[in-house]
Amino acid sequence: MKALARLYVALIIFFLYAPVLVMIFFSFNESSSVWVFTGFSFDWYTGLATDVTMLNALKHTLIVAVLSAVISTVLGTAAAVGITALRNKFSKKIIMSVTQIPMMNADIVTGISLMLLFIFIGKLLGLRESLGFLTVLTAHITFNLPYVILSVLPKLRQTDASLREAALDLGCTPLQAFFKVIMPAISTGIITGFIMAFTLSLDDFVISYFTCGHYQTLPIIIYNMTKKSVTPDTYALSTIIFACVFALLIMYNMLQTKSESKKAAKAQP
Amino acid sequence: MNKKSLGNKLITSPYIVWAAIFIVVPLVIMLYFAFTDPSGAFTAENLSHLGKYKKAFGLSILYAAIATVITLVLAYPMAYFMTKLKISSQRMLLLVVMLPMWMNFLIRTYSWITILANTGIINTLLGKFGIGPVKLMYTPGAVILGMVYDFIPYMILPIYSVMSKLDKSLLEAAEDLGSNSFTKFKRVILPLSRPGVISGITMVFVPSVSTFYISQKLGGNKTLLIGDAIEYLFNLGPDYYNVASALSMVLMVMILICMFIMNRFSDDDDGGVII
Amino acid sequence: MKNENIVELKGISVAFGGEKVLDDFNLEIKDKEFVTLLGPSGCGKTTTLRLIAGFLEPDGGDVIFEGRRINDLPGYKRHVNTIFQRYALFPHLNVYENVAFGLRIKKLPEKEIKAKVTEMLALVNLSGLEKRNIDTLSGGQQQRVAIARAIANHPRVLLLDEPLAALDLKLRKDMQKELKKMQEQLGITFIFVTHDQEEALTMSDRVVVMNNGKIQQVGTPQDIYNEPLNAFVADFIGESNIVDGKMLRDFYVEFSGQRFDCLDKGFEPDEPVDVVVRPEDVDIVAPDKGMLTGVVTSVAFLGVHYEIIVDIGGFKWMIQTTDEHFEGDRVGLYIEPDAIHIMKKSEYSGLYGDYSSYSEEIDHLSDADYGEEDGGE
Numbered sequence: 001m002k003a004l005a006r007l008y009v010a011l012i013i014f015f016l017y018a019p020v021l022v023m024i025f026f027s028f029n030e031s032s033s034v035w036v037f038t039g040f041s042f043d044w045y046t047g048l049a050t051d052v053t054m055l056n057a058l059k060h061t062l063i064v065a066v067l068s069a070v071i072s073t074v075l076g077t078a079a080a081v082g083i084t085a086l087r088n089k090f091s092k093k094i095i096m097s098v099t100q101i102p103m104m105n106a107d108i109v110t111g112i113s114l115m116l117l118f119i120f121i122g123k124l125l126g127l128r129e130s131l132g133f134l135t136v137l138t139a140h141i142t143f144n145l146p147y148v149i150l151s152v153l154p155k156l157r158q159t160d161a162s163l164r165e166a167a168l169d170l171g172c173t174p175l176q177a178f179f180k181v182i183m184p185a186i187s188t189g190i191i192t193g194f195i196m197a198f199t200l201s202l203d204d205f206v207i208s209y210f211t212c213g214h215y216q217t218l219p220i221i222i223y224n225m226t227k228k229s230v231t232p233d234t235y236a237l238s239t240i241i242f243a244c245v246f247a248l249l250i251m252y253n254m255l256q257t258k259s260e261s262k263k264a265a266k267a268q269p
Numbered sequence: 270m271n272k273k274s275l276g277n278k279l280i281t282s283p284y285i286v287w288a289a290i291f292i293v294v295p296l297v298i299m300l301y302f303a304f305t306d307p308s309g310a311f312t313a314e315n316l317s318h319l320g321k322y323k324k325a326f327g328l329s330i331l332y333a334a335i336a337t338v339i340t341l342v343l344a345y346p347m348a349y350f351m352t353k354l355k356i357s358s359q360r361m362l363l364l365v366v367m368l369p370m371w372m373n374f375l376i377r378t379y380s381w382i383t384i385l386a387n388t389g390i391i392n393t394l395l396g397k398f399g400i401g402p403v404k405l406m407y408t409p410g411a412v413i414l415g416m417v418y419d420f421i422p423y424m425i426l427p428i429y430s431v432m433s434k435l436d437k438s439l440l441e442a443a444e445d446l447g448s449n450s451f452t453k454f455k456r457v458i459l460p461l462s463r464p465g466v467i468s469g470i471t472m473v474f475v476p477s478v479s480t481f482y483i484s485q486k487l488g489g490n491k492t493l494l495i496g497d498a499i500e501y502l503f504n505l506g507p508d509y510y511n512v513a514s515a516l517s518m519v520l521m522v523m524i525l526i527c528m529f530i531m532n533r534f535s536d537d538d539d540g541g542v543i544i
Numbered sequence: 545m546k547n548e549n550i551v552e553l554k555g556i557s558v559a560f561g562g563e564k565v566l567d568d569f570n571l572e573i574k575d576k577e578f579v580t581l582l583g584p585s586g587c588g589k590t591t592t593l594r595l596i597a598g599f600l601e602p603d604g605g606d607v608i609f610e611g612r613r614i615n616d617l618p619g620y621k622r623h624v625n626t627i628f629q630r631y632a633l634f635p636h637l638n639v640y641e642n643v644a645f646g647l648r649i650k651k652l653p654e655k656e657i658k659a660k661v662t663e664m665l666a667l668v669n670l671s672g673l674e675k676r677n678i679d680t681l682s683g684g685q686q687q688r689v690a691i692a693r694a695i696a697n698h699p700r701v702l703l704l705d706e707p708l709a710a711l712d713l714k715l716r717k718d719m720q721k722e723l724k725k726m727q728e729q730l731g732i733t734f735i736f737v738t739h740d741q742e743e744a745l746t747m748s749d750r751v752v753v754m755n756n757g758k759i760q761q762v763g764t765p766q767d768i769y770n771e772p773l774n775a776f777v778a779d780f781i782g783e784s785n786i787v788d789g790k791m792l793r794d795f796y797v798e799f800s801g802q803r804f805d806c807l808d809k810g811f812e813p814d815e816p817v818d819v820v821v822r823p824e825d826v827d828i829v830a831p832d833k834g835m836l837t838g839v840v841t842s843v844a845f846l847g848v849h850y851e852i853i854v855d856i857g858g859f860k861w862m863i864q865t866t867d868e869h870f871e872g873d874r875v876g877l878y879i880e881p882d883a884i885h886i887m888k889k890s891e892y893s894g895l896y897g898d899y900s901s902y903s904e905e906i907d908h909l910s911d912a913d914y915g916e917e918d919g920g921e
Contacts, residue, residue, distance in 0.1 A: 005350040012347045016369050019380035035388045075284050082281025098288050104528060106479030108496050109521045113295030120298055142291040165599050166632035168619045170646035170697060174276060184636035205375055219373055226379045238376040245371040249364050
């Protein structure tokens with residue numbers, strides 16, 4: 001039974017990674033085929049370094065990801081604090097329902113509805129190009145916000161309400177109380193929210209597709225590439241991304257185990 | 270008390286304004302487009318066009334439903350087995366499951382072509398045994414495979430997280446009361462893991478039913494799903510925004526209805542079937 | 545004469561969601577006094593504390609501190625500090641930083657902070673634990689950190705919200721003594737909230753018994769115990785047999801079908817009254833020598849004494865005695881005049897003081913909830 005379970009887990013993992021392995025494998029192909037492996041080379045990787053569109057798209061992706069993650073984290077954390085303090089159950093319910101719309105709705109609907117809004121605003125302002133950097137950034141902030149709010153809210157709920165009062169009691173102004181006491185208590189939620197926002201933004205294709213105009217991000221470039229026949233350079237790019245994410249996750253995991261063992265050690269009297 | 274609520278308004282209002290402009294207003298605009306023609310006059314004509322897309326709707330729901338069921342069947346044992354491992358291995362495995370999610374899904378989908386194509390890996394292997402080539406690409410099967418593959422982590426993770434938080438003493442209590450491992454599973458683990466299953470189902474079904482990339486790449490031009498139709502119409506230009514909006518509205522309403530039904534399932538506690 | 549009240553609450557009313565928590569509430573607290581607000585869950589005692597702390601503004605009435613109205617003065621500007629029910633220590637700071645928190649907010653020089661924190665930790669017997677994390681401390685130690693953190697700020701008034709509720713019995717007794725000593729030593733006014741009557745009686749200079757948002761009685765522990773004003777107070781503080789009676793004339797009362805001499809006066813002739821007799825004040829004698837006779841219906845051995853229930857004409861009396869008796873015994877009761885206490889009839893008459901459902905009452909008391917209180921935010 002145990003062996004069978006292990007086999008099953010192994011099979012699922014194989015299923016998850018088969019395409020990834022294929023991709024990594026063919027990124028080292030000498031020829032431009034993604035079907036027939038003719039020989040080993042790094043050419044596609046070196047080629048990437050000089051591909052201006054690709055590098056630009058990478059830059060765009062990072063700018064949008066960082067900015068949207070920062071803005072949605074600030075806005076979302078403030079909103080979560082406000083929502084927690086709301087006494088009116090009815091307005092709380094409405095705000096929470098609206099907050100969940102972008103998470104629950106199909107990306108394509110979110111993307112299209114935002115596009116229609118941006119075009120409408122563009123027309124109002126008499127712009128020639130309604131879509132671009134600002135619209136894709138706005139769209140990303142919008143779909144990031146619910147994730148930030150929903151990762152901060154439970155932390156706030158777990159935080160003893162008297163912590164804030166204790167801070168006020170000891171002479172903090174409400175603002176000081178937030179930064180000195182509440183923030184540290186909910187920091188894991190804020191960090192989780194930020195990381196989620198950042199990665200969601202990095203990876204988003206559908207919503208960017210409808211809102212980015214000429215400000216193309218990496219997923220858009222990849223989409224355009226896969227529209228034509230794919231060459232190993234796309235695979236090479238994805239392999240690099242994969243390697244970066246892999247390294248980040250390993251680091252994150254190591255940090256976590258380290259801090260946990262530290263905590264465990266501290267708990268020993 | 271008044272001062273407190275004033276400060277509260279101050280920190281909540283930026284978000285409320287944001288949510289109103291970028292969540293609510295766009296949907297209202299979409300609704301407006303769905304019920305007007307390109308000149309801006311009100312009409313219900315767009316909805317009458319929907320008949321043309323009946324097949325696309327039907328296929329989308331069918332494929333998404335099949336993909337969701339397969340995903341659930343594959344993911345549930347996976348999540349269950351994961352909880353049986355040592356904590357450190359659990360965390361490792363969790364990372365392993367999450368890692369592909371962090372990769373661009375376009376590429377992940379695309380690399381299946383390399384595996385499934387007539388000249389792809391599977392057919393090359395089969396060819397060595399004198400079989401094939403079997404047509405794997407551009408079939409409904411390939412589209413469903415793509416959906417299962419792309420979204421299976423969204424099923425594994427919520428089920429796993431609910432199961433791993435199950436109170437161990439509940440299982441011990443079940444054993445104490447004379448359950449064998451099968452009844453323990455059926456009477457305790459299955460009902461208690463339902464919230465995870467419900468959220469897994471929504472997280473897989475919604476992107477599956479609205480996808481347009483997977484069907485384009487793995488289904489070729491033959492399988493037109495509703496996402497494809499919407500994307501296609503929007504790309505034709507502003508004259509087609511109205512029909513496309515109407516289609517999006519219907520898609521959204523459909524998803525809402527599905528979610529409503531799912532929530533129904535998660536509300537009653539009499540242990541009925543999940544699907 | 546100089547007004548020596550440090551805190552005054554005048555005509556306070558507070559309501560949450562239309563439900564009155566405090567209703568025309570008046571209380572004066574003197575400087576350097578140890579005052580306890582005592583009452584069951586939901587009686588408004590924590591709400592009263594929060595009004596003084598500044599976490600809550602009254603809907604009506606005035607909160608006065610040293611003669612100044614401070615209704616709208618925010619909590620962080622008041623010379624009042626609080627010890628919270630679950631301590632509310634900051635989990636991200638160590639012991640030292642927790643105690644230093646208020647001093648840092650005041651921007652005191654580092655040297656002064658260090659001296660003060662060291663002094664405070666010595667006062668609460670926690671020297672040497674400066675660097676410890678909060679979550680590695682025991683409940684008792686956390687309690688001490690909370691005390692050190694609050695008094696480091698030299699508050700004029702210290703508010704304590706059921707601070708000992710989470711400690712086990714032995715630790716609680718020790719802390720009671722220590723807190724009392726600390727209060728006398730530091731000369732700070734303590735306003736202490738508890739639902740534990742014994743705690744209230746041992747520690748306080750004055751006890752304020754509250755129920756349903758109203759003060760039932762204010763007085764020294766002795767007053768409250770010996771001269772309860774109504775059936776609620778008599779029942780809440782200690783054990784009481786409360787029976788219906790009739791004041792025939794001054795110093796002469798009738799209850800349970802018999803007439804008794806007593807020490808109370810000032811009632812109308814034949815006025816209906818509540819009669820309180822404490823279980824320890826009743827002597828058990830032979831049936832023919834008793835002023836009242838009845839049948840023992842239950843006996844419990846509590847170590848110091850027996851607690852027996854005696855049925856007298858359908859009313860169950862509780863009696864504490866060091867002699868052993870058995871269920872079914874017929875016994876006589878002898879009550880001295882000074883054991884009889886007469887109260888005016890009140891809204892609580894008839895609600896308390898009968899021990900017919902005694903065993904259930906014990907169950908009910910044993911799971912007294914210290915967690916939930918007032919629900920005021």
